[in-house]
Amino acid sequence: MTTCTALESPDLYTIGWIAALPIERAAATALLDERHESDTNSYTWGRMGKHNIVIASLAAGVYGTTSAATTASSLLSSFPQIKIGLLVGIGGGIARPDDGADIRLGDIVVSQPVGASGGVVQYDLAKAKSNNTRERKDFLNRPPLVLLHALAALQAEQPIKGFKVPRLLEEMWKVYPLMAKSTKSVPGFVHQGSENDRLFNPSHQHAGGRDCHGCDLKEEVQRDMRDSTDPEVFYGIIASGNTLVKDAAVRDQIVEYIGEGCLCVEMEAAGLMNHFPCLVIRGICDYADSHKNDRWQSYAAATAAAFGKELLGYVPVKILQETRRAVDLLQSS
Template sequence: MNSVDSYYIGWIAALPIERAAATAVLDQRHEEPKDFKQHPTDPNSYTWGQIGKHNIVIASLPSGIYGTISAAATATSLLTSLPQIRIGLLVGIAGGIARPHKAQDIRLGDVVVSQPKGESGGVIQYDLGKAKAGGKWELRDSLNRLPPVLLQALSSLQEEHEVSPSKIPDILHDMWRAYPQMAESKGYNPGYVHQGFENDRLFKPAHNHIGGGTCTECDPSWEIEREPRNSTNPKIHYGVIASGNTLVKDAISRDLILEATGEECVCFEMEAAGIVDIFPCLVIRGICDYADSHKNDRWQRYASATAAAYTKEFLNWVLVTQLRDTPRALDVLQI
């Protein structure tokens, strides 16, 4: 248990709050293995632990340095120091693409998971490609080809959720009991708890944010009416994730990008496109905003928590024997 060779899963977070949520859902936290020899070129710091039967090592991007390039550097350094890693988990927050009129009713705090669709491996890079006739965009070829061990676990968990509710609410409550301060709000820093339905507002694309840290001054007549939910339990959505180095926080630009890609994407984020070509990686995102001008930080901690909680539930469906037989990430590395 104290050997570095027993750690097969690399968990990558971009933000400190995402790493905090990841650490909080560990069943056990481990000391650094005595036989771990960090490569001289690897600047990462690591958190070691266990979820269920799996040993996991967690890394995060350097503070304040985000995007695909930083994510790629973090993943590459991890694999340099930990060549026995089989699979990756990229877990954190994202801007949701809510389209209630198309039955894509994504809310703040919900969880989005990358899943192959058609020719897409589950992630597309929206800011790298070439223009085609008709204003469409030819995207990079099929990012994120998931290994069978991840696809099998996804299928098993989706089947389970058809007959039984997700364990995310239970995992969140365990987190709050173990770390009470995570359930507290401190000044302008809301806790890792649901922020209230009244603070989850989706506006029509033409309505820009009026100003300030909340939408108090935004015109309610521009708000999109949605069916009320009777529970704060997050819902889980599977689909294609749009990734790139451009922070999307304008609804018109958001919708133009989606139209150009020709994909029915479920969220925008800024790291996956830098990782998935060099690391067999499942992308799991908690929704903290709607990628529009009304974007603020209020839901980021809770979204980090729901993404981490889903990841913990997911790992219980990853078969230990199948993971052990999965090729090392370095052996399927694409340069």
């Protein structure tokens, strides 16, 4: 990555990239092809492929749908020519190995419309009714067409060329070797070893400690070894809400509410979909259960960011120029 002075005007930046955590912003920054110097620490400016992008992160220690919405609003105010956005970071995977969703840690989940859902469902927004049922109040906007077309193009090329994500990660580690270093106390932006990727039956609670060495081996879900540690990509519904999910019973209740297409849970997307035309990309860092820990977070942030970069390569500059500005789209809605 090279560094140069900022472009002449904020109007030359057309893509907004939102990351909740510092590690998510770090991964995105490391994947820039060119970093642009600026006079503010609020955003990271740069070029990714043919696109000039602005990377924004939430205030330290402040998460959730409201914080994400505030960040997006400030971003569009500072960069009025932004057309589309990406929300890229980590999330909890909803793994169902026997039902076609054999999600592993480090894999990638992308929000994609399914039926009446736009790809993101807010699971904690429903209206209770008198007969003890719930009325759905969670229908959110779909991602912008320019990103859905790019996603379709990427999916069509994948069986022919494969994903670029592994190569992009290798390049990142080469340019920034510090990110490839990993210790037990400070995990790096690299795969953390299949032996540390353990999925347990929902009823089995974590035995305590930083890892699962004390957890019952008999309660571990047995899964076939993969031929490679390269991340796989899943497309479907992402569940979003203001509660950090770290209980398998709660996680499974969310799936029951949303449906089998639900692949991931996280805390920011629902605050953006109706206020910021974007696609959500999540690297899986845990299984949203009591066994949740931080070991896989940096690597999951890196895989998600690499997929985001690959996807932007399928967004034509001319089509993006013809796309309505995000601020205009919101004012007319």
